[in-house]
Amino acid sequence: xxxxxxxxxxxxxxxxxxxxxxxxxxxxxxxxxxxxxxxxxxxxxxxxxxxxxxxxxxxxxxxxxxxxxxxxxxxxxxxxxxxxxxxxxxxxxxxxxxxxxxxxxxxxxxxxxxxxxxxxxxxxxxxxxxxxxxxxxxxxxxxxxxxxxxxxxxxxxxxxxxxxxxxxxxxxxxxxxxxxxxxxxxxxxxxxxxxxxxxxxxxxxxxxxxxxxxxxxxxxxxxxxxxxxxxxxxxxxxxxxxxxxxxxxxxxxxxxxxxxxxxxxxxxxxxxxxxxxxxxxxxxxxxxxxxxxxxxxxxxxxxxxxxxxxxxxxxxxxxxxxxxxxxxxxxxxxxxxxxxxxxxxxxxxxxxxxxxxxxxxxxxxxxxxxxxxxxxxxxxxxxxxxxxxxxxxxxxxxxxxxxxxxxxxxxxxxxxxxxxxxxxxxxxxxxxxxxxxxxxxxxxxxxx
Numbered sequence: 050x051x052x053x054x055x056x057x058x059x060x061x062x063x064x065x066x067x068x069x070x071x072x073x074x075x076x077x078x079x080x081x082x083x084x085x086x087x088x089x090x091x092x093x094x095x096x097x098x099x100x101x102x103x104x105x106x107x108x109x110x111x112x113x114x115x116x117x118x119x120x121x122x123x124x125x126x127x128x129x130x131x132x133x134x135x136x137x138x139x140x141x142x143x144x145x146x147x148x149x150x151x152x153x154x155x156x157x158x159x160x161x162x163x164x165x166x167x168x169x170x171x172x173x174x175x176x177x178x179x180x181x182x183x184x185x186x187x188x189x190x191x192x193x194x195x196x197x198x199x200x201x202x203x204x205x206x207x208x209x210x211x212x213x214x215x216x217x218x219x220x221x222x223x224x225x226x227x228x229x230x231x232x233x234x235x236x237x238x239x240x241x242x243x244x245x246x247x248x249x250x251x252x253x254x255x256x257x258x259x260x261x262x263x264x265x266x267x268x269x270x271x272x273x274x275x276x277x278x279x280x281x282x283x284x285x286x287x288x289x290x291x292x293x294x295x296x297x298x299x300x301x302x303x304x305x306x307x308x309x310x311x312x313x314x315x316x317x318x319x320x321x322x323x324x325x326x327x328x329x330x331x332x333x334x335x336x337x338x339x340x341x342x343x344x345x346x347x348x349x350x351x352x353x354x355x356x357x358x359x360x361x362x363x364x365x366x367x368x369x370x371x372x373x374x375x376x377x378x379x380x381x382x383x384x385x386x387x388x389x390x391x392x393x394x395x396x397x398x399x400x401x402x403x404x405x406x407x408x409x410x411x412x413x414x415x416x417x418x419x420x421x422x423x424x425x426x427x428x429x430x431x432x433x434x435x436x437x438x439x440x441x442x443x444x445x446x447x448x449x450x451x452x453x454x455x456x457x458x459x460x461x462x463x464x465x466x467x468x469x470x471x472x473x474x475x476x477x478x479x480x481x482x483x484x485x486x487x488x489x490x491x492x493x494x495x496x497x
Contacts, residue, residue, distance in 0.1 A: 050169050053342030053454025055159065057140050057149030060093045064140075064148050066100040072136070072150050073104020075171035077186070078178040079164075081133035085191065087115035087123035088138035089222050089281040091246035093148045097138045101150065102188055109180035113191040117244065119222040119282035124153040124373035125201065126194045134160070142254035142279035143456060145247045156351070158372035161344035195225060198377065202229045205370050206381040208388050211235045212273040215288075216380070217263040219253055220245040223278030226285075226377040233381060240266060246280075253280040255363065257294035260286070268292025274393045276380040283343070284363030285376035287383055289393040297361030298322035302400045304365055304379075307386055308357035309334035316349035316358035316366075318342070319437050320449050320462045324403045340437040342454060347372040404471040405464040410482050415452035415459045421485045422450050446470050448478040 050056055056072065058064045076084060084105050088094035094117075102112045113130055115123055120137040127135035135153035143149070152160035152168070160168070171177065180186070211234035216227045220241050227237045240263055241250040252259040255277035267275040267288050275288035287295045302325050305315040311333035317325055318341040326336045337355065339345040343364040350358035350368040358366040364374035367382070387393050412418055423439045434440040438451025438460075446465025453460050459482050463475035 050172065051165050053340075053344070054141060055149055055151035057143060057147060057455050059146050060148045064097070064150075066096060069097040069100035069138070069150060070104040071172045072168070073101040073106075073110075074108050074177040075104075075168045076134055076136065076152065077105045077108030077110035078171055078176070079167060081110055083111050083113070083130075083132045085113045085115055085123060085126045085130055085132045085135040086138070087118045087120075087126070087135075087194075089120070089140075089246070090117055090220070090244035091138075091140065091145060091148050091280070094138050094246065097148060097150070101136060101138065106186035106188060107180060108178055108186075109184055110186040112186060112188045114188065115191055115194050117222060118194060119198075119225055119377065120151065121283055121371070121373045121375035121377065122194050122198045122225065124157045124159070125198060125371055125375075126191070127153050127155045128157065129194065129197055130191055137281060139281040141281050141455070142284060144253070153373065156372050158347035158351070159342075159344035161342065161348065198225060199229050199232060201370070202378050202381050203232055205367075205378065206233060206385050208233045208235060208381065208385045210388055212384050212388055213271060214238075214380075214384060215240060215263060215267050215270070215272045215275040216242075217251075217255070217260060217275065217277035218242045218244075219255065219278050219280065220248050220250055221253065221278055221280035221282055223282035223376060225282065226276065226278065226380045229377050229381055230384060233384070235384060238266075238270075238272070248280065255279055255284060255286040260288060260294060264288050264292040264294060274384065274387055276383065278376050279363070282376040283374045285365065285379040285383075286363045287393065289397055291394050293394065293397070295393070295397055297363055298324060298405060299397055299400050299402065300363075300383075301325055301359045301361055302328045303386065303396055304359055304382070305329055305334075305357055306332065308367070312354065313356045314352075314354050316346045316355050318346060318360050319434070319440055320407075320451070320460070321361055322403055322405050322464055323447075324401055324405075327401050327403070341451065343374045347374075403464055403466060404468040405462065406471060406475050408461040408475065408479065409453070409458045410461065410479075410486070411458055412486055413457045414486070415457055418459055418482060418485045419450055419452045422481050425481070443474070446474055448474040450478050450482060
């Protein structure tokens with residue numbers, strides 16, 4: 050039921066009002082007495098919020114409804130309003146036909162591990178603790194979360210001198226970024242700024258392709274940089290002043306290098322480029338690898354010597370501020386870096402990169418496909434890691450095959466110091482996936 054980012058899928062098939070009702074019942078039955086609830090602008094959001102709230106209330110939880118806000122605002126509000134848990138009704142970067150529910154802890158991290166398993170088990174077995182008729186939970190609206198988020202960003206970041214920035218809201222909830230940058234003195238132009246859950250202007254996921262208009266606008270203007278969000282603004286990716294899209298691994302290296310010093314660690318998922326480790330080694334810091342998913346990165350980022358956590362997909366975590374991936378905060382942090390250290394083009398050019406390629410293969414059997422690949426791997430080979438999919442490390446390179454936790458996809462990543470070697474590793478990984486899909490089995494063989 051739960052993937053790497055909560056529950057997510059096509060509305061009416063994978064996610065229904067019944068799903069939301071069950072999640073509400075389970076969350077309240079786990080002893081969460083006060084729950085904050087918000088949503089992104091998807092058309093099915095209000096319906097799911099109503100069902101979720103009903104489930105929470107009938108099992109005795111009080112519900113504070115925040116309205117339409119970025120997921121990081123909802124995550125931060127759990128602590129601000131002394132709640133036990135938060136729920137964002139969102140499918141993040143998925144298509145408009147999808148929706149979902151993501152659970153947040155008071156420290157701002159998303160719910161993973163045993164806590165998530167306990168909720169899923171209650172739903173699976175229908176084990177709910179219904180309140181008596183006179184002890185059902187209350188429902189009320191909480192205002193002020195947006196303002197508190199703006200205050201938090203203003204307290205954490207200074208941009209001197211102020212910049213000119215283009216913010217591609219992507220018809221989601223990321224307008225808060227434009228407001229925060231203006232408050233910090235920047236001149237801001239917004240693109241696709243009207244919330245619309247059908248995402249008419251571009252795909253919700255910010256990629257080089259989907260951000261073509263942003264790239265053109267920044268390049269044709271005097272803007273110092275551009276930033277883009279997904280539907281719930283937990284992700285942030287960037288465009289340089291020349292209109293060049295910044296790869297997520299490069300942005301991760303920039304943020305990590307800025308945050309870390311000797312003896313520090315940076316939390317990154319197992320699919321992150323080894324270029325991040327290279328960049329950190331130059332300042333005496335190192336990486337610590339996690340499963341893919343901001344909840345796992347956040348859990349590691351809570352450790353004392355971890356100063357930053359990030360994912361190449363665009364999720365950035367500064368643990369001293371919040372354990373939530375906070376797109377508006379990330380945009381402000383990047384603008385501050387550019388203001389202090391020079392042009393974003395120059396900063397990007399200074400990052401050492403390693404040839405890396407990512408592919409996806411559509412299949413509704415993604416978990417079964419990856420499990421077949423894992424079973425085909427040689428026993429006792431210490432080059433193979435199966436903490437999240439199947440990763441095979443070879444001399445100066447690696448490939449990873451894993452099931453997406455948010456979409457019906459198998460995700461393939463390959464990286465090597467030499468581009469030809471990277472392409473060979475990519476072809477090896479793609480062949481494994483294709484063979485598993487076409488035949489349902491894979492011949493066990495060496496992976497070198």
